[in-house]
Structure formats: structure tokens, C-alpha cells
Amino acid sequence: MARTVTPRRKLYFTLAAWTVALLIFFPVFWTILTSFKTEVSAVASPPQLFTADWTLENYAEVWSRxxxxxxxxxxxxxxxxxxxxxxxxxxxxxxxxxxxxxxxxxxxxxxxxxxxxxxxxxxxxxxxxxxxxxxxxxxxxxxxxxxxxxxxxxxxxxxxxxxxxxxxxxxxxxxxxxxxxxxxxxxxxxxxxxxxxxxxxxxxxxxxxxxxxxxxxxxxxxxxxxxxxxxxxxxxxxxxxxxxxxxxxxxxxxxxxxxxxxxxxxxxxxxxxxxx
Amino acid sequence: MATQSSRIAARLMVAPSVILLFVWMIVPLALTLWYSFRIYRLLSPERSGWAGFQHYAWFLNSPDFWLAISNTLLLVGGVLAITVILGILVALLIDQPVWGQGPLRILVISPFFVMPPVAASIWENLFMHPQNGMFASFAQGLGFQPILFLESYPMSSVIFIVSWEWLPFAALIFLTALQSLSSEQMEAAEMDGAGAMSRFRYIVMPHMTRSITVVILIQTIFLLGIFGEIYTTTQGGPGSASTTLPYMIFKQAVIAKDIGRAAAGGIIAVILANIVAFFLMRSMGKNLDA
Amino acid sequence: MGKITLHDVRKNFGATEVIPGIDLTIENGEFVVFVGPSGCGKSTLLRLIAGLEDTSGGVISIDGVDATALPPAKRGLAMVFQSYALYPHMTVRKNIMFPLKMAGMEIGEATRRADAAARVLNLTNYMERKPGQLSGGQRQRVAIGRAIVREPAAFLFDEPLSNLDAALRVNMRQEITELHQSLKTTMIYVTHDQVEAMTMADKIVVLNAGRIEQVGSPLELYNQPKNTFVAGFIGSPKMNLITGPEAEKLGAATIGVRPEHLDVVSEGGWSGIVGLSEHLGSDTFLKVTTDIVGTLNVRAGGEVRLRHGDRVNLIPQAGKVHRFGADGKAMA
CATH class of the missing domain: 1.10.3720.10 (MetI-like)
Structure with a gap:
């Protein structure tokens, strides 16, 4: 569309759209993130976005089982x-x-x-x-x-x-x-x-x-x-x-x-x- | 463009699809119909014979049956309402001039790629679980009792999960439809003095009719048979609170191992599907022609 | 060779009779134009000849062989479509060679023929392009190239120039005419534009409501239209058709005078007032509202100084008045 859009307006819409999109995507993201955590930090409360103990062990375990x-x-x-x-x-x-x-x-x-x-x-x-x-x-x-x-x-x-x-x-x-x-x-x-x-x-x-x-x-x-x-x-x-x-x-x-x-x-x- | 020979060729070429689908439909249907009038229990194979209409009577007299019917319709209607309304809103939002429309589309479409058992198990365990789920953590953090989603609100939870799976489908079809709307038409309406609301009402919505039709049609086809999500999460419970017709049949067949009764349920489900299909085709068919 | 004969060819779509029965002979090497208003059945007739539609009755024979039941591929005809119908996924070369490939021609010979066609049509530099990268005129030439490589018994053209702009249309018209002169192959050309018909045809077939109104050379049709329909359709601007007392004076139900056969004189004849005057330099077209014979189109000389509102007198040239009976047919 050839209409002029103020940068401020565009910024608001961008923020809103990304918020909605990230909410929709979040469960997938959280699953992938959790798969790299240890079992202990996976169930930590409050939930941790980042932990210190990243691991590939879960994949190894699933693979071997x-x-x-x-x-x-x-x-x-x-x-x-x-x-x-x-x-x-x-x-x-x-x-x-x-x-x-x-x-x-x-x-x-x-x-x-x-x-x-x-x-x-x-x-x-x-x-x-x-x-x-x-x-x-x-x-x-x-x-x-x-x-x-x-x-x-x-x-x-x-x-x-x-x-x-x-x-x-x-x-x-x-x-x-x-x-x-x-x-x-x-x-x-x-x-x-x-x-x-x-x-x-x-x-x-x-x-x-x-x-x-x-x-x-x-x-x-x-x-x-x-x-x-x-x-x-x-x-x-x-x-x-x-x-x-x-x-x-x-x-x-x-x-x-x-x-x-x-x-x-x-x-x-x-x-x-x-x-x- | 049609000559006699091309019409014959057309018949021949459409025949394999039609015959295969007919067989795929009619053979199991005929067998199901047969079993539905037979006494056939895997746990007591020595009893057999004609059952008459007793299996049908059992279903029609079972209080769970009417609950299952209403649950089935509630599930289909609820998911349709949520995905169509939210889908239009999401599409309108992404259609605005925003940065990163490509990545946005990728994020929004992702749930569509997640297979139903995985989707159900993610929501059940990682989010709705009363001890370890994320929602429970938040509730506790705020000093509330965790909500027992699958126990207290089983149907709503299932509808929510299924809506999450189907929202991308609806939103992206609507987005494509919005993007095919000619900007000249919108500008002409603006010149004619139409405000944002009336542009949406008189230009955008009529333009979307066809895509809304397709979304409702396709989703209904898939939603009538929803099974995996219930099997993974509530198992139809608590009690029969979230039992739908397909799940009720499944229980009769696999848990009670009463094939005759399950078959009668199957026939009832087929009749229900046909009623829904009839109304759907009648009300939507003309929207597809244009 | 390419002699095509239609005998009592009929076509119905369901209960609708599109072509009630046509007899026509197209001689080998002729350039025949089917012309008529839209919906007159001219495209349907072409498609019947091509084999893209079944006839509902009658016989179509090509070079003496009954082709009525043959599929299009077996009739040895080539067709150029209104939309060009080029294969968008193939290069120009592949487009032109496609019919040869379908005929199982050996690749060397096919390439040689395609190159020869490209030279004739000025396409040599575009052979590796896709149709999407070509202009309208070039696409048209590719479509023609695809038709000529097969050396068909006859070419069928279905309004091939209607998607081109006016200037290009004149050019392509001439190119097709020259092509016909060099190939000397039968061509059947469908158009609704009587100018194309007049300029290109050896023989014009005027169609109306599925019936042949008249068959003849361009000048025959111009000079001796058989009925009011042909009289009104052929010629530009249109012939003036006058009914009433002035026609009855000549013993006819309708008389027809072409705009170029009306002389502007100072007195006598039909008097009227100039409504519209278009000064093209070479010609002046007038629309004159007369007192007794309605509005007439007049083609006056190059620099006639007549304006809106001027009063003029019009006289038809001697021997140029066509007389038609009550049934619309020309009178001897």
C-alpha cells in the first residue's frame, strides 16, 4: 500500500504483532528450551528461562531408550x-x-x-x-x-x-x-x-x-x-x-x-x- | 473445450479416485453396520447372535450419550468460533505495516506443524499440570491456588488446546485473503468517506467470506474426529465430563471391548457427521462457487 | 494441400442451437476470414474445424478425407489462439519445437526447422527466453512460429490480434498477410473487426446468429451486399440505412448509402444540420441530422470547413444507392 505510515504507528503495530506471535509460538519454544534442561531445572518454580546447566543428556537418553x-x-x-x-x-x-x-x-x-x-x-x-x-x-x-x-x-x-x-x-x-x-x-x-x-x-x-x-x-x-x-x-x-x-x-x-x-x-x- | 472423447477420458481419469474412496468408505461402513446388530464381545466370545437394536437403545438411553453429543458439538463450535475470530484479529494485526512480517508468519504458523499428541502433552504437562506446570507456578507466585485445568474445566481446556493447534491455519488463510485485497478498492472507499470500521464492515468482511467458508469447512472435517488430544489429556474425564462421541466409541471398543456396541456408536457418529455435513454444504456451498 | 469442406455442419450446446447448419468450401491456399458480431458462432465454427469441439451433425472433410471424428492432433491443422496460449514454462525454442517433439521428429531436423521459423519471424535473438519476458507482438510471433514449423494443411487464427495495441495490430496484420503470400497455405482467420477482414481476406464469410449471411471477396461484399446485415457490417463508417418515404420513392423498403457516397452540395437533396464533425486531415467525418431521413454519416473531403450547427445539403452519388426489400435482401 502506498500510504504513508508514521514510524511511531509502525512501531506500535510491530510491538503488538510480535507480542501476539511470540505468545502463539511460546509453547513450542518452551518445549525446545526444556529439552536442554536437567530434570531438576525443568520443573523449577518459578520457571527459569535460562539455567546454568544446559545438557544434551535428555536426547542421549531418549535416543538410547x-x-x-x-x-x-x-x-x-x-x-x-x-x-x-x-x-x-x-x-x-x-x-x-x-x-x-x-x-x-x-x-x-x-x-x-x-x-x-x-x-x-x-x-x-x-x-x-x-x-x-x-x-x-x-x-x-x-x-x-x-x-x-x-x-x-x-x-x-x-x-x-x-x-x-x-x-x-x-x-x-x-x-x-x-x-x-x-x-x-x-x-x-x-x-x-x-x-x-x-x-x-x-x-x-x-x-x-x-x-x-x-x-x-x-x-x-x-x-x-x-x-x-x-x-x-x-x-x-x-x-x-x-x-x-x-x-x-x-x-x-x-x-x-x-x-x-x-x-x-x-x-x-x-x-x-x-x-x- | 469438451469433446466426446475428452469427456470419456475425464470419466476414466476420475474413476480411480472415486472407486478407491468409495471402497474405503463403504467397506468399513458396511462392516460396522453389520456388527452394530450383532452381539460381539471380545471378553466373552462364546456369546454371539443377533442383537437387534439393543446396542442403539443402549446408546440412546445412556446419559453419557447426550453429553457426548453436546461435547462433540461444543468442541467443534467452540474451536471454530475461537479460531475464526482470533484468526481474523491476528491476520489484521500482521497485515499492518510492521517490521519482520516474514519471521512473524513463521512464528504464527509453527503450532500447525506440531502433531496433536505432542501438542496435547506439551499443554498438559508443561503448562496445565497442577504441580509443575507453568500456570501453576505463576498462580503460586501470585499467592493463588493452582487451577486444576483438566479436572475442573476439562472441555474448556481441550477446546483451548485444539484452538491453539488450528489458529495458525485460520490466521494464515485470512492473512493471505487480506493481502489479496486490492489497495485501490480500499483507497476508493477512503475517498468515499468510509471510516476504518465501515471499511472493515463493507469491504474487508465481504472479501473474506470465501476464506471464512473454507476455514469452517476444512476445520469441521478435522474437528469432528478429534480424538488424540482427549486421549492424551483428560481421557474423557473426569467421569464423562469431556467425553466426545468418538471417544465414547473408542471406550466401548478398546476398554469395554464390546465391538457390537462400539459399532452402533460408530453408525450414530456417521449419521451425526452426515447431518453436520449436510447443513454445512447447504449453507456454505454457494460461497465456494464464485 | 489444405482444402476444407463443411457440409451441413451443426452445433448445439444442450438445447441451444449455436450453428443451425453450414455449408462452406475453403479452397487450398485461400485466406478466409470469418467475421461477425460477438456471439455469431464464428469462434465455435473454427473450433469445430479444429476438432476442439464435437459437431452435432454434418461432415467436415480436409483434403477429401472425412475428419469429423478425428481428434485435433490428427487433423494436421495448426492454431493460433487469442491469448497466444504459449507454454509459460518452456523457452521460445522449446515452444516452437513442441509440436515437432510430439510428432516424434528427430531433434536435428526439428532444430533446423525451428531456427528457420525464427529467422522468418525475427525471433532468432529470443530463442532462449521464456514467454513471460517477451512483448505482446513477440509472443504473437512465437505462437505463429509454433504453428508454421509443423507445415500444417491449414492455419487457424482465433482473433489473434485483439490483445495487441492499435499500432502493433496494423503491423502484425501486414506480417500475417505477407506470411500467407510466402507460404501459400490455407488460412482461416476469425475476427470481429471488419477492417481486418477487408484488409487480409481473399474470401470473407460474414456470420450472424450461426448462419452465413454472405460469402465473397472484400470488394464484392462492399459493392454488392446481399442484405442489410452485411451492408451495415462491412464498411467503416457504417453504411446509412434509410427507411420510409425516401426509400419507397425508389421502390425499396430500405435504401443504403455509404458515407463516402454522399456529396455535400449547396442546395437540393437532403437538408440537415451538422451535429458532429471530426477533422482528421485526410478525411472529415460528419454526423448530419437531416430533416426527413434521420441522422446520416458523411465522409467528406480532407479540408471541408464545416462546423457544428452548419446547415448542409446531401446528395447520394448516382448508381451508389443500394436497395433492399422488406425481407432485408438486396434488390436487383
Whole structure:
């Protein structure tokens, strides 16, 4: 905006905005801080912002007590795998909806979203039994499938909103230039939609990474990702704040860092076409 | 742009998504429906047979059931109200000319990256814990009794935690919407003599309608199934004070190990979700078209 | 080769009949312009020929082969779109080579052809740029380049100049005309601008409400409009169409006189008062409110000193009055 703002006004707004933002961020900050404290200073009253006895011991302890690399790797495989598989299925669907819309396209989209409204707890038992029977229980491929299907409506919706911004004439030009439908999608649509596909990918990796219901109920050991890792650290271990904080930090750090770096693309994707 | 052949191609390409989602929805649903009419207890497997509507009757006659329904709606409504109102305020604040808008956005978005069990456990232990939590320390420092958040105000505490998780989502969508508002439009309104309040009322709010719709839609989808936060913090208690429908079903299935009863609860939850979805789509659908 | 024949081609969108049935032959090497007001079906007709829309009935044949059911890729036609429709993620070179790549052409030959096209179109220095870095005229040339490398049976242009500013439009108009003269390939060009139609076409097809009003060379259309619609549409400023007693005197329901065929005289004829006068130097355009035949557009000589409010007398030149019957059709 080309209006003039007095420095004083700007200072007030800056102070207010930073105060609010720091309040929102504080719990994350406090967790990370606590993870470097000793158990004694972690529960000190009044709470200490800085202590003299910084330590990495909590991380060492958590690392030695559990198989963090396996949990981590499972998280990566499951979230990235389900997202890529989802994209593969969703791109053609979104192409259809965006470029060959019919009278029922909106209804179809809404129906897809409504499948997400079914409470997971309601279908827990059948899902558990199906996974047991088909041998998918506690396997990565099983979770990849489950999370892909869970997030597919979101992926289709996001891609649909991006594709709709691409002028249909360009795809027609490709058709005139002799491109088959497959080539049209591979050489023209997909490269043009890369920013949209990237933010769709990011959001879905985050959603899959943070999913905690199916990942906990459909795994025991082999395929358990970080959400199961953190669940195992809560209650039964007793209240060791510093170690709990270290484990929490280890569970959220990868996605937090990924999110910070890709914040711009992600926020664009988050709008679900809400902003033109 | 549609020829017969491209319409056929479109059908074929949308088919995998539709079929997969249909199977993913219908198979568990059908099984759940089946179990809901069966007697099926893991603890007494020798008893089996048809249960008729007794599981449904049990739910409808249970005092906890209506509490669970109202808790579920309270959770969804409460979080929606808090995140939408605070989200707009936060977005308006960050949209002002301030120093460091980039870092501000990073700080605000961070809770969104925290997985629900971690978020719940941070709040439960580091902040709301009656002995060692930060809030308790402050209360004691000021000479008050620590508040027993999860015991005395379980629903409010859960709503608070979930709102913290979802506030970034709402705030950042609103911020993006605000930033897409053309400054010429605002300046024209200023020239026409509109004050800050009327500019907000007649220009900013109508511009935000679509993004508010999307926030409500997406959040409702995720909030109806909220489970992890309750499981980690209050376990539905004290008593049943913070039991929501999904949690009540979970208790029947995993703690009471009564699959038939849990299945009946599942069907009821699906019906509730559909009622909510119906009203949501009807009232919001048109906002999405434009 | 590029002879395109339409036989009873029809198109409905749902219950709406956009094109009720068109017969047309476009000869090999012709430059044909479809012209008409917006919504007359000219773009739809082009898209039917391109294969981007299905016909609801009739036969489209290209070089004697029935192409009605062929997908666009198989028709051997190239199209230049109104928005240029360049691929924003590819360089100019890749844009131009895209159709060759799709045809599976060997890379050396494809490069040679792209370079040749670039030379013709003055794009040689821009080959490694992305479309976003080009001006409107350059983008237009890339779109044309992408069309010519394939050596198609015919070129289809869908209002290609409407996004350019006035000066550039005149330039590009000439470039396309020159291109046609050197390639001698069939071109079908859609526009709503009758000036483009008049200046570029070998053959103009005037469309109105999905029907062909008249087909002919620019001068045929100018000199012998078949009906009042064509008479009013072709020519700038518009032909004056007069009804009433003055028309009946000549035994017609409507008579038409072009602004350039009205002479300003000192007495006799139709008397009126000058409303608006535009002095362009080369021409003077007058709007004269006459006493008995309404307002007339007049194109007078270069330096006619007439002002708002002056009284003038107008006489149509001998043999330049068009007569139309009650059905709007021209009378012999």
C-alpha cells in the first residue's frame, strides 16, 4: 500500500504483532528450551528461562531408550509415500474436474470431502480387522495406503483449485500441437502446476506426518512412525519433563524445519482456492 | 473445450479416485453396520447372535450419550468460533505495516506443524499440570491456588488446546485473503468517506467470506474426529465430563471391548457427521462457487 | 494441400442451437476470414474445424478425407489462439519445437526447422527466453512460429490480434498477410473487426446468429451486399440505412448509402444540420441530422470547413444507392 505510515504507528503495530506471535509460538519454544534442561531445572518454580546447566543428556537418553531412527524412517516413508501415491491418483482426477467440468463436478468434490467426515473411531474395528486379514497390519505399505486414502480428498481439492487457474487454451494448444492426453498432462499441465503441486505435497506430508489415530492403532512395532514413538513416551514413563520435551522435539523437529523453510509455498497451498 | 472423447477420458481419469474412496468408505461402513446388530464381545466370545437394536437403545438411553453429543458439538463450535475470530484479529494485526512480517508468519504458523499428541502433552504437562506446570507456578507466585485445568474445566481446556493447534491455519488463510485485497478498492472507499470500521464492515468482511467458508469447512472435517488430544489429556474425564462421541466409541471398543456396541456408536457418529455435513454444504456451498 | 469442406455442419450446446447448419468450401491456399458480431458462432465454427469441439451433425472433410471424428492432433491443422496460449514454462525454442517433439521428429531436423521459423519471424535473438519476458507482438510471433514449423494443411487464427495495441495490430496484420503470400497455405482467420477482414481476406464469410449471411471477396461484399446485415457490417463508417418515404420513392423498403457516397452540395437533396464533425486531415467525418431521413454519416473531403450547427445539403452519388426489400435482401 502506498500510504504513508508514521514510524511511531509502525512501531506500535510491530510491538503488538510480535507480542501476539511470540505468545502463539511460546509453547513450542518452551518445549525446545526444556529439552536442554536437567530434570531438576525443568520443573523449577518459578520457571527459569535460562539455567546454568544446559545438557544434551535428555536426547542421549531418549535416543538410547528407543529406536528413534526406525520411527523417523517410518514417518518419512509413510508421509512421503502416501503423498506421492496420492498425487499420482489425484492429478488425473483433478484434470478431469478442472477442465471437463460437468453438472455434478461440485457434488463429486463435496462427496469426496464428506468421506473425510466419517469419524475414524467409528470404523476402527472393521479397519483393524481388514488390516489384520489382508496382512497390511503393522506394515508401511498398509499405512501408506490408509493415509493416502485419508488425504486423497484434500489432495484432489487442492490440485483442482490450482488447475482451474490454468487457462484451458494452453491445453487446447497442446492438443492442436499433436499432444496426446498423456503428453498434455506430462509436458504441459504438470510443469505449469509445479508450484501448486509442491504446496499440495508439502501440506499432505505434514498432515500425514502428524496423523496419530491410524498410525497408532494400525501399527505395533515394525511400521510405527514418530506419532507412535511419542505416544509411547507419555504416561507410563513417569513425568520426566526434560526427557518428554526432548522426545517431543525429536518428533516435531523434522516437520517444523521443513515447514519453516517452505512456509511461503505452504501458505499459498493452505488457502484451498479461498483467495483468488 | 469438451469433446466426446475428452469427456470419456475425464470419466476414466476420475474413476480411480472415486472407486478407491468409495471402497474405503463403504467397506468399513458396511462392516460396522453389520456388527452394530450383532452381539460381539471380545471378553466373552462364546456369546454371539443377533442383537437387534439393543446396542442403539443402549446408546440412546445412556446419559453419557447426550453429553457426548453436546461435547462433540461444543468442541467443534467452540474451536471454530475461537479460531475464526482470533484468526481474523491476528491476520489484521500482521497485515499492518510492521517490521519482520516474514519471521512473524513463521512464528504464527509453527503450532500447525506440531502433531496433536505432542501438542496435547506439551499443554498438559508443561503448562496445565497442577504441580509443575507453568500456570501453576505463576498462580503460586501470585499467592493463588493452582487451577486444576483438566479436572475442573476439562472441555474448556481441550477446546483451548485444539484452538491453539488450528489458529495458525485460520490466521494464515485470512492473512493471505487480506493481502489479496486490492489497495485501490480500499483507497476508493477512503475517498468515499468510509471510516476504518465501515471499511472493515463493507469491504474487508465481504472479501473474506470465501476464506471464512473454507476455514469452517476444512476445520469441521478435522474437528469432528478429534480424538488424540482427549486421549492424551483428560481421557474423557473426569467421569464423562469431556467425553466426545468418538471417544465414547473408542471406550466401548478398546476398554469395554464390546465391538457390537462400539459399532452402533460408530453408525450414530456417521449419521451425526452426515447431518453436520449436510447443513454445512447447504449453507456454505454457494460461497465456494464464485 | 489444405482444402476444407463443411457440409451441413451443426452445433448445439444442450438445447441451444449455436450453428443451425453450414455449408462452406475453403479452397487450398485461400485466406478466409470469418467475421461477425460477438456471439455469431464464428469462434465455435473454427473450433469445430479444429476438432476442439464435437459437431452435432454434418461432415467436415480436409483434403477429401472425412475428419469429423478425428481428434485435433490428427487433423494436421495448426492454431493460433487469442491469448497466444504459449507454454509459460518452456523457452521460445522449446515452444516452437513442441509440436515437432510430439510428432516424434528427430531433434536435428526439428532444430533446423525451428531456427528457420525464427529467422522468418525475427525471433532468432529470443530463442532462449521464456514467454513471460517477451512483448505482446513477440509472443504473437512465437505462437505463429509454433504453428508454421509443423507445415500444417491449414492455419487457424482465433482473433489473434485483439490483445495487441492499435499500432502493433496494423503491423502484425501486414506480417500475417505477407506470411500467407510466402507460404501459400490455407488460412482461416476469425475476427470481429471488419477492417481486418477487408484488409487480409481473399474470401470473407460474414456470420450472424450461426448462419452465413454472405460469402465473397472484400470488394464484392462492399459493392454488392446481399442484405442489410452485411451492408451495415462491412464498411467503416457504417453504411446509412434509410427507411420510409425516401426509400419507397425508389421502390425499396430500405435504401443504403455509404458515407463516402454522399456529396455535400449547396442546395437540393437532403437538408440537415451538422451535429458532429471530426477533422482528421485526410478525411472529415460528419454526423448530419437531416430533416426527413434521420441522422446520416458523411465522409467528406480532407479540408471541408464545416462546423457544428452548419446547415448542409446531401446528395447520394448516382448508381451508389443500394436497395433492399422488406425481407432485408438486396434488390436487383
Amino acid at each position: 528407543s529406536d528413534y531412527p526406525r520411527f523417523f524412517w517410518n514417518s518419512v516413508v509413510i508421509s512421503v509415500g502416501s503423498t506421492l501415491l496420492g498425487l499420482l491418483i489425484a492429478i488425473p482426477a483433478a484434470w478431469s474436474m478442472a477442465f471437463v467440468p460437468g453438472n455434478r463436478t461440485k457434488d463429486l468434490l463435496m462427496w469426496m470431502l464428506s468421506t473425510k467426515m466419517m469419524p475414524a473411531a467409528a470404523v476402527l474395528i472393521p479397519m483393524y480387522l481388514i488390516f489384520q486379514k489382508t496382512g497390511l497390519f503393522d506394515t508401511r505399505i498398509g499405512l501408506v495406503l490408509a493415509l493416502m486414502l485419508m488425504n486423497l480428498p484434500v489432495i484432489v481439492w487442492m490440485l483442482y483449485t490450482y488447475f482451474k487457474e490454468i487457462p484451458g487454451e494452453i491445453l487446447e494448444a497442446a492438443r492442436m500441437d499433436g499432444a496426446s492426453l498423456r503428453n498434455e498432462i506430462i509436458y504441459v499441465l504438470t510443469p505449469m502446476a509445479i508450484p501448486g503441486i509442491a504446496s499440495t505435497m508439502l501440506l499432505n506430508i505434514i498432515l500425514a506426518w502428524n496423523e496419530a489415530f491410524w498410525t497408532i492403532t494400525l501399527t505395533t512395532v515394525d511400521a510405527a512412525p514418530l506419532s507412535a514413538f511419542i505416544a509411547s513416551f507419555s504416561a507410563p514413563q513417569g513425568l520426566f519433563y526434560a526427557k518428554l520435551s526432548a522426545a517431543s522435539t525429536m518428533a516435531i523437529a523434522p516437520i517444523l524445519i521443513l515447514g519453516w523453510f517452505s512456509q511461503k509455498q505452504l501458505v499459498r497451498g493452505l488457502t484451498f482456492g479461498a483467495v483468488k
